[in-house]
Amino acid sequence: MAQTPAFLDVRRAAKAFGGTMVLDGVDLGVAPGEFVSLLGPSGCGKTTLLRIVAGLLAADSGSIVLDGEDISAKPPHHRDVGVVFQSYALFPHLTVAENVAFGLEARGASREEIRATVSRFLDLIHMSHLSDRSVRALSGGQQQRVAVARALAVKPKLMLLDEPFSALDRKLRETMQIELKRLLREVGTTAIFVTHDQDEALMMSDRIAVMNRGRIEQLADPDTIYKKPATPFALEFVGLSTRIPGTVAETTGEGEVAVDTAAGRIRAPGRFVAGSPVLVAVRPELMAFGENAAENTIRARLTDVVFQGSRVQAHFDAPADMPIQIESVAGLPAGTTPGATLALSWRVADTLLYPMPDRAS
């Protein structure tokens, strides 16, 4: 199958620290102008991969090609890559404008070019009125805006951002996420963004690489990551789900099997031989109250209805220790109180099915 060559092409990147494998031969292709997030739990190797691409860490093996050029052996300052970390790392003795101008001056840009570029970027980050202020006198959000502008001002081919907003409070963080996305689009920069926050990854990314133990388990657009997680790990790490262990009983149709579980028989799309241990899963918002004989129905005991502002969750206790959380209680029969046993149904087509993972998930 013919494939467009990637703008950034990481091939078989591997790294071990003291004999412990941290990156296990990772492949990652990023298209020009694309925003790709590396999403995964602490210690899965996100920062290590980013540092290898930046040239701040040498891989044990593998190669990195950027815009057709193998940069694997180049030092960081010759890679044409901008980096923004969680800690702002601005020059504290310089003003906002001087910080943004720094990289341009180091590259010997003309005075006019520096003036025009700094002015454009301060405008883009809505900080023109603060250009002469010392960066020490800025808030955390403002400092991070300056850090992003400083990195972008030299027009890097690639921007690498490592949890740039994790020190900011939730509201500011959300504003910054939207601003960064807009800024990168306006400048047309390709970016890799490290986060352990699934919401951040879902809202910002063109594609998300879900990482686990030094590997990319799934690389796909946010919709696919959420609706069709490729592995039980990706399922569990992104979004809520009810997961029910079972054993395949029989094939019930073309590409469909019936699974025996502690909650009864559940049908799911998939191809498994009878007797296979599997994990059945469903997203909470795809479940509805009431029976549906043509689809999947289970019964569970309502334990709690939890108000969460914009949404309400219904919690269930089901057989065999299967916590069920339903995002919306629309359709909950009036007067239902915790303790009641209710029928819950969802479409066979919405059922996710995986081979039972080795480790209990």
Ligand SMILES: Nc1ncnc2c1ncn2[C@@H]1O[C@H](COP(=O)(O)OP(=O)(O)OP(=O)(O)O)[C@@H](O)[C@H]1O
């Ligand atoms: N210089 C180092 N020496 C030894 N071990 C290291 C070094 N750098 C990272 N590690 C280990 O490698 C593993 C992966 O680290 P890495 O920073 O890439 O994870 P991460 O996914 O970015 O996690 P976090 O979200 O916590 O930053 C961790 O177990 C970490 O302790």
